[in-house]
Amino acid sequence: MQKTSPRYIPSPSRTVGPAAALLAAMLAATSAHAASQTWTNSASDLQWNTSSLDWSGAAWTNNNDAVFGATGVGSIAVASDVIVNDIAFNTAGYTLTGNLMLANDQASTFTATQSATIGAVIADNTAGASSLTKAGANTLTLSGANTYTGGTTLGAGTLVIGNNSAFGTGALALNGGTLKNATTSNWVLANNISVGGGTTIDGAGKNLNLNGNISGSGALSVTSSVNTAATLTLGGDNSGYTGSLTTSNNLQGNALSFTSASAGSASAAWVFNDNRVDRVRITIAGGGTINFGSMAGAGNIQNDALATTSTISVGALNTSTTFSGTMKNNSTGILALTKVGTGMLTLSGASTYTGGTTISAGKLNVTGSISGAGAVAVSGGTAATLGGTGTVGGVVTVTNGSRLAPGTITSGSNFGSAGTLTLSNTSGLTLTSANLDFDLSTTAGGTNDKITLSGTNAPLSFSTLNFSFSGTTLDTTAAYTLIATNGTGALTSGTLSDITTDFSGVTGGSYAATYSFTTGTGLQVSFTAVPEPNELGLAIIGFLGVMVAIRRRRQQEG
Numbered sequence: 177m178q179k180t181s182p183r184y185i186p187s188p189s190r191t192v193g194p195a196a197a198l199l200a201a202m203l204a205a206t207s208a209h210a211a212s213q214t215w216t217n218s219a220s221d222l223q224w225n226t227s228s229l230d231w232s233g234a235a236w237t238n239n240n241d242a243v244f245g246a247t248g249v250g251s252i253a254v255a256s257d258v259i260v261n262d263i264a265f266n267t268a269g270y271t272l273t274g275n276l277m278l279a280n281d282q283a284s285t286f287t288a289t290q291s292a293t294i295g296a297v298i299a300d301n302t303a304g305a306s307s308l309t310k311a312g313a314n315t316l317t318l319s320g321a322n323t324y325t326g327g328t329t330l331g332a333g334t335l336v337i338g339n340n341s342a343f344g345t346g347a348l349a350l351n352g353g354t355l356k357n358a359t360t361s362n363w364v365l366a367n368n369i370s371v372g373g374g375t376t377i378d379g380a381g382k383n384l385n386l387n388g389n390i391s392g393s394g395a396l397s398v399t400s401s402v403n404t405a406a407t408l409t410l411g412g413d414n415s416g417y418t419g420s421l422t423t424s425n426n427l428q429g430n431a432l433s434f435t436s437a438s439a440g441s442a443s444a445a446w447v448f449n450d451n452r453v454d455r456v457r458i459t460i461a462g463g464g465t466i467n468f469g470s471m472a473g474a475g476n477i478q479n480d481a482l483a484t485t486s487t488i489s490v491g492a493l494n495t496s497t498t499f500s501g502t503m504k505n506n507s508t509g510i511l512a513l514t515k516v517g518t519g520m521l522t523l524s525g526a527s528t529y530t531g532g533t534t535i536s537a538g539k540l541n542v543t544g545s546i547s548g549a550g551a552v553a554v555s556g557g558t559a560a561t562l563g564g565t566g567t568v569g570g571v572v573t574v575t576n577g578s579r580l581a582p583g584t585i586t587s588g589s590n591f592g593s594a595g596t597l598t599l600s601n602t603s604g605l606t607l608t609s610a611n612l613d614f615d616l617s618t619t620a621g622g623t624n625d626k627i628t629l630s631g632t633n634a635p636l637s638f639s640t641l642n643f644s645f646s647g648t649t650l651d652t653t654a655a656y657t658l659i660a661t662n663g664t665g666a667l668t669s670g671t672l673s674d675i676t677t678d679f680s681g682v683t684g685g686s687y688a689a690t691y692s693f694t695t696g697t698g699l700q701v702s703f704t705a706v707p708e709p710n711e712l713g714l715a716i717i718g719f720l721g722v723m724v725a726i727r728r729r730r731q732q733e734g
Contacts, residue, residue, distance in 0.1 A: 212241040217248025224272070225255035239279045244270050244292070254296045260284065265292035265316070272296045278306035278324060287312040288333055298322040298344070307346065310335045310353070317358060318342040328367075330355060330375065337363045337384070350375040350394065357382040359402065368412070371396055371419050379406040379430040390441075391416040398432065399424040407431040407457075410439040415467070420445035423455070423475065433457040433480075437464035442492035444468070448475025451501055458486045458511065465514070469493035471521065475501040479509035485531050486510070491517030491538050496587040498522040500544070503529045512550065515540045518559065520587040523566070532570065535560045535578070541585055542566035542597070549601065554578040558611065561585065565595035567630075571603040574610040581613040583625040591615050591646040591681060594623045602631035604668075605659065607638035612658070616647040616682075620654035629698070633663040636699060638670035643689070643701070646681030655692065655700040667693045 213231040221228055226236050230248070238259035246267045254274035261279035268290035276296040278284045280303055286294070289312045297320040300306045307326030310316050312333045319338030327346030328335075330353050337343075338358040343365070348355075351373040357363055362383035369386065371394035377384070381404030389412040396419065398408055405428040415438050423432050429450045434440060437460050446468045448456045456477040458466060463484030470493045479486045488503070488511065496519040504527060505511055512531025515521055520539035523546065532550035533540070542564035546552070554562045554574040562572065563581035574580050581590035582597035590613035599605055605627070614625040629636065636659055643658070677689040686706040693699050 211237065212243055213237065214243040214245055215248050215252075217250070222248070222250050222252050223255070224252050224258055224274075226257055259301065262286070265290050265312075265314075268292070268314075275299065277301055278308065282306040282326060283309070285309040285311050286316060288314040288316040291315040291317075293317040293319060293338070295319045295338075298324050300324045300326065305346070308344075315356075319358065334378075337365065340364050340366075343367050348388075350392075350396070354378050356380055356401075357384050357406075362406075371417065377408060377430075379408060381406050381428070383407045383409070385409040385411060387411045389416065390414040391418075393418045395419050396421045397424065398422065398430050400427050400430050403427040405429070405431065407433050409433040409435055411435040413438040414441050415443070417441040418443040420447065422447040423450050423473070425449045425451060425474070429455065431455045431457060433459050434466055435459050435461075437466055440466040440468050442467035442469050442489070445470045445472070445493060445495070445497075447471075448473040448477065448499075448501060450475050452476060454478055454480065454506070458488070458509075460484065460486050465489050467492065470495045470497045470519070471499050472497040473499060473501060474525070475499075477501065477503045477511070478506045479511040479529075479531075480506050481509050482506070483508045484510070485512060487512040487514055487531065489514045489516055490521055491515050491519055494518040494538075496520040496522075498524055500524045503527040505529055505531070505548075515560075520585070522564075530570075533568075535562055539563060539585060539587065539590075542568055546570070547600070554580065554610075561590055561613075562597075563590060563613075564597055567598040567600055569600050571601045571606070572599050573606045573608070575608045577609050577611060579611045579613055580607070580627065581625075582627050583615050590644075594625045596626045596628055598628045598630050599634070600630045602634050604629055604631070604635040604637065604665065607636075607641050607670075609640040610638065611642050611644060613644045614646070614658060616645050616650060616656060618647070618649050618651060618684075620651040620656045624656055626657060626660060628660045629665055630662065634661060634665050635668045636661060636665070636670070636693070637668045638675075640674070641670065642676045642678060644678040644681060647684070648682070649684035650682060650687055650703045652687070652703050652705050655702045657698055657700050659699040661696060661698040663696055665698070666695050667699070 219228045241262040243264045249269045251271040256275040259277045262285045264287045270292040272294045274296045305326035309329040315334040317336035317338045321341045322344045324344040328343040329349040332353045334354040336356045348367045348369045350371045354376040356378040357380040364385040368388040369390045371392035374395045376397045379400040381402030408430045451474045456475045457480045459480045463486045465487040467489045471490045494517045502525045510531040511529035514534045522541040524544040530548035530550040533552045535554045536556040539561040543566045545567040547569040550570045552570045552572045558577045561579040563585040583595035584592035594615040672691045687703040690702045
């Protein structure tokens with residue numbers, strides 16, 4: 177007879193497998209967080225604890241969601257043993273004081289469909305780091321010295337800074353809405369900030385220092401809802417920020433101050449629109465280079481760190497922008513500019529900085545003025561260009577095959593409409609292995625590209641110089657003035673016969689160029705028409721035909 181083994185049946189008290197244990201834990205957590213309680217202040221004591229019957233006649237149960245509606249509005253004292261998951265403020269006028277612990281799931285959402293203030297100190301759950309998300313279209317003010325560590329997310333509405341520790345010690349994620357200063361004080365935040373969506377920073381007439389690092393790709397708009405001047409200071413390492421920051425020119429606005437060399441970002445776009453004096457401040461102790469991926473707007477930029485030189489490096493985003501504002505020194509705080517990247521930066525304002533200008537790549541198009549005496553070096557090679565119709569005050573040196581292009585230029589071409597670039601220094605112009613790009617009209621006395629050395633007796637010096645011309649038919653009856661001098665402005669070095677010419681941009685025939693220099697007049701070029709090869713061939717054939725006809729006639733006569 178076959179013997180069968182008894183079937184094993186687990187005892188109900190025996191521990192089950194890990195999957196079942198996990199499911200049980202999830203169900204327990206869901207059950208703990210599922211309930212919602214509505215505040216009614218039934219005990220008329222404005223006390224939020226676990227014993228008073230203030231929640232529709234019942235006591236508070238920890239880890240539930242709290243809803244504050246039309247009944248029991250006021251300042252509510254929160255006991256230290258209260259634990260809450262989510263909070264919804266559906267009626268304006270609530271203030272929470274005391275202490276508030278976030279729930280077991282460690283991810284709470286506070287929704288403000290109406291404005292509210294939480295002055296209670298918000299702490300982590302004992303299970304670990306807890307996070308807070310601000311939702312809802314209205315305003316939530318956090319004014320407690322909060323200690324939670326899991327981070328804060330602004331997703332909608334307005335989140336008001338009412339304490340330097342309002343957001344605990346975790347990161348602040350700005351995904352939309354408005355981050356606003358409380359009007360009671362100036363504020364300093366140490367939190368790192370990530371920008372995931374378009375967010376407004378409202379100074380509200382108070383200073384705000386952001387000393388943490390800013391990252392993310394979202395757009396920041398800096399403005400003020402209060403007509404009192406204030407400053408937003410960036411002091412962290414923001415090199416990882418890839419979005420855009422735009423300052424406004426409304427009311428008294430917010431000045432923007434950069435206190436570290438890494439406070440800018442070569443990967444972000446910066447738009448400075450406040451054109452009042454000293455509204456964009458470079459305040460780097462000891463000086464340094466601050467990077468802006470692109471720069472636009474009408475702002476007023478100056479170096480407020482005295483006895484230092486700071487350099488603004490612009491263009492790493494390889495885009496083309498126009499800055500119509502001004503850049504200047506502040507006493508001994510010297511400002512300089514370096515153009516990098518393949519795009520074009522147009523300066524249409526009146527800048528006075530004296531720290532010098534370097535064009536390492538791309539184009540600097542001056543349609544306004546740089547009247548400071550700092551040297552201008554165009555050194556980045558054939559892709560680096562100084563051009564425009566404005567005025568440059570520092571001595572200009574073009575080297576390494578770089579380009580000088582007077583007149584209107586674009587991001588795609590150094591040839592546009594003709595105009596004059598004025599160099600106002602008295603030290604003149606030095607061209608070494610340089611390329612010059614000129615638009616020429618059909619008449620030498622017409623509107624043509626020109627460089628004017630307006631400084632008294634400013635000289636010209638060159639070696640290995642090439643001119644590229646663009647136009648249709650060129651004037652062969654008079655000389656074009658390319659670089660104008662005045663007074664005793666002389667040619668201090670350079671051999672005219674060594675100048676080379678590129679006519680590939682001329683469409684109305686073939687020409688030869690002859691260069692000349694006259695003290696007080698400058699460098700000129702005269703053109704001689706050169707027959708096209710097919711025209712010369714036809715002329716030779718015609719000549720040979722005539723000679724053959726003459727020879728035949730003589731033979732017939734003989």
